[in-house]
Amino acid sequence: MRSTSPRTSSNGATRATIHEVARRAEVSATTVSHVLSGNRPVAEATRQRVQRVIEELGFRPSRLATGLRLRQSHTIALLVPDITNPFYPELARGAQDALIDAGYQTFICNTDSRPEQERELLQSAIARQVDGLLFAAFASGPAEMRSALEAGIATVLIGDGTAPARVDRVHSDDRRAGADVGRYLLSLGHRRLAFIAAPGGVRPSDARLEGYRAAINDRGPGHELTIAHAEFTREGGATALTRLLDTGTRPTAVFCANDVMAIGALDAARQHDLRVPGDLSIVGFDDIEAAAFITPALSTVHNPPYEHGQVAAGLLLQRITGTYAGRARERTIAHQIIERASTKPPRT
């Protein structure tokens, strides 16, 4: 290009460049750059002169140019299944709060858990030269992630899945959460326990059940566990509870694989004229917004998404800055049981 009106964009708007600043301050661009970065001492008088011009012009160096030159965009991409899924906004906020202070902006991308979309977004992130990648609940294999690593992009995985070398991972411990709920219910004195599970083969639900069962078995004989499978919906929870109540030995406490099913169980209990928690204790999982609003307020387990994001961003930052360059790390985020009004000791 020989010349097409340099600093004028389509609508006539103008941006100052470092050369413009240099010209007005009667120094070289080199010097302006150095007062900006502080990478080299600059005579105080010069510095002030330059500083003044910078302010007058409201000059801000172009991140695009800096990024190109320095090979770093100060940008990271966060891939989530869907920002609309209530877990992810909090997670995003946790990550962003950690990132923004370090000067990073973040692209939030919705994969809808579809491998092709994931791949596409990943490629887009690489093309944009993001410095880091936060991969939440991804559907494609570890091979996909490798292309990011080959491009030199620091990566951390949030959730389950096997991570390639140098990819840190932060996740929750569903098995332990299930065990904790089991122990909690047992400590209240319940002896006939039930679990309302997802259709089967659903990872987190299975893990929660596994832990729950282990906790009950550990308690020795005299403790029963009944299991009902159902759809992951409100109606699913309701029909599952109905089925459990038709059992010879009715449970006194039910742990549901998620809050939505637990709310369905609450519906069914009401329909069967059972009082919650008087006749039946119910525990959910997730701590969705509605859990606190319904009557009785639902006891559940909270899996802090904010912390997931925050911790993941911390690991990522260390990788980006080179503070840490060792082998893959793993962090598990502690869940917590939220005791509300839907649980209490069984009638004796």
Added chain:
Amino acid sequence: MRSTSPRTSSNGATRATIHEVARRAEVSATTVSHVLSGNRPVAEATRQRVQRVIEELGFRPSRLATGLRLRQSHTIALLVPDITNPFYPELARGAQDALIDAGYQTFICNTDSRPEQERELLQSAIARQVDGLLFAAFASGPAEMRSALEAGIATVLIGDGTAPARVDRVHSDDRRAGADVGRYLLSLGHRRLAFIAAPGGVRPSDARLEGYRAAINDRGPGHELTIAHAEFTREGGATALTRLLDTGTRPTAVFCANDVMAIGALDAARQHDLRVPGDLSIVGFDDIEAAAFITPALSTVHNPPYEHGQVAAGLLLQRITGTYAGRARERTIAHQIIERASTKPPRT
């Protein structure tokens, strides 16, 4: 810089450049660029050869370089108060779904409604040369926005506030929504109506009340409206309803400025042994997740955030591409009344 191992980043990762592709395909970078862009015809044989090398290397042009050269980053910034506030994830998704197809990635930035933070993020967006700005519910004045416009960045405002020239705006019509609720309740046959309002001076609450009142007045005499002010919380809603019930003439229908207050009103009704909707109809505003889960399910008004985002992104895209360059436009997004179980005609 004279030479510091050109294409090798800190961890040894390598990225192909357009020159690398050119070398291997034995053509100039110019030609590679043209097969990429299609801006100039390229001999079919050449094209195929280049294409093959591109695929072999998995080459993707650097968006940073392209952006610098073309003066456009194909990036937009969405400023929201807090992505954790349930209105915004949907809004973001609506915007992103529209933007992603056009090749735009979006930075989502949390302002916490603090002017300084807003200013800071705005400057950051300018420095990153975003092509467009989606400003949701902003706290700083129109003067702030001007700096974006001066930098040549297309801007659209989501929510209330006065927009400078060339800034489009999309918003909802709270006044009309209030009127619609009023007409709805009147059409059910209610004649003693009430409104539970925010502390006072809260824009949307005031506008809703205004419309509600107008609808009732339009109906002529024989219709009463009582108003109670309260905190914007569940407890606020409960105490406000209690106060209304102590009135000589008890209302048969209550419209609450938001769902959370409506849920509080539901609590209070239960405490006073009033049946909802048998003795009292209640309608909320916002359609939060819990509205559908509580018992009885809450009638409310839904203000589709997804559409806000989608429409705003559409306007923005037209500004960016130059499809539209005229004066500021305004779009109002239609709300809708969601009729659930908390409303019905009054006892006669």
Added chain:
DNA sequence: CTGAAAGCGCTTACAG
């Protein structure tokens, strides 16, 4: 049909 060269806006190794 194709290429050499300039330039987008920065930073930094050299040089003085």
Added chain:
DNA sequence: CTGAAAGCGCTTACAG
């Protein structure tokens, strides 16, 4: 203490 020049990875007006 300061500057000229090269180069980050692209695109496109000229030129042939």
